[in-house]
Amino acid sequence: MTDEVRVTVSSDADVVAAREKGRELSAQLGFSSIDLTLIVTAISEVARNILLYAREGEIVLRLDNSDGQHGIVVVARDDGPGIPDLDLAMRDSYSTGNGLGLGLPGARRLMDEFEIKSEISKGTTIIMKKWAPERV
């Protein structure tokens, strides 16, 4: 059982690859097909965010079984320009790029946990998690 996968993101084909790897890894945890789709959609949003604002970065997918809970952790990391105003970036319909501004706030709604750190000219890191249903 693999429990960590890294995907370098530097083209739109890598966004598709990150989605596929995310689905494969999450499928090991017994998520419902709805949850799998939510996870994959969130991965797609943060991966595209890397492309749009930093040009390149990486997605790290990891299984987490701390505290007796099983979950998938998605880390999206880049060394791009960083986000000047995080509150604004997390607001629905705000975008400096070419988007609708639904990407980051949307991804937050799709996952259970969402954390974002950003430093100007150093880069942005997003860590998001989704917990698998308890196994009976």
Add this chain to the structure above:
Amino acid sequence: MAVPILKQGHYLIASIQAALSDSDVLQLQDDLVEQVGRFRSRGIIVDVTALDVMDSFASRSLRGIAHMTRLRGAETVIVGIQPEVAFAMVQLGMSLEDVHTALDLEEGLTFLDTQLKEPGDGDR
């Protein structure tokens, strides 16, 4: 992978076969807008049955297709949105309110037939 577009009478049917990258979506947008003119099409069906994920970019581009082709005189129907995908789109905030949708290809064709039937068509 490019999305094949089938010409069927006055309609164009684009049937997505596999995972779409952003450039595939943009290519589809260009192709449809161009072919509507070339074939003088009145209706377009985009079949997304095979898509297991539709993020904000894909949804926005599909909406773009519907709007652009309407400006070119054709109606677009998106068919085959999977239940999981519908769920994720609503959570994401992409509800495609202003775009016609139908359950599957058959329903989509019926919708276009009704929509495009002009009054007095039978008299000609």
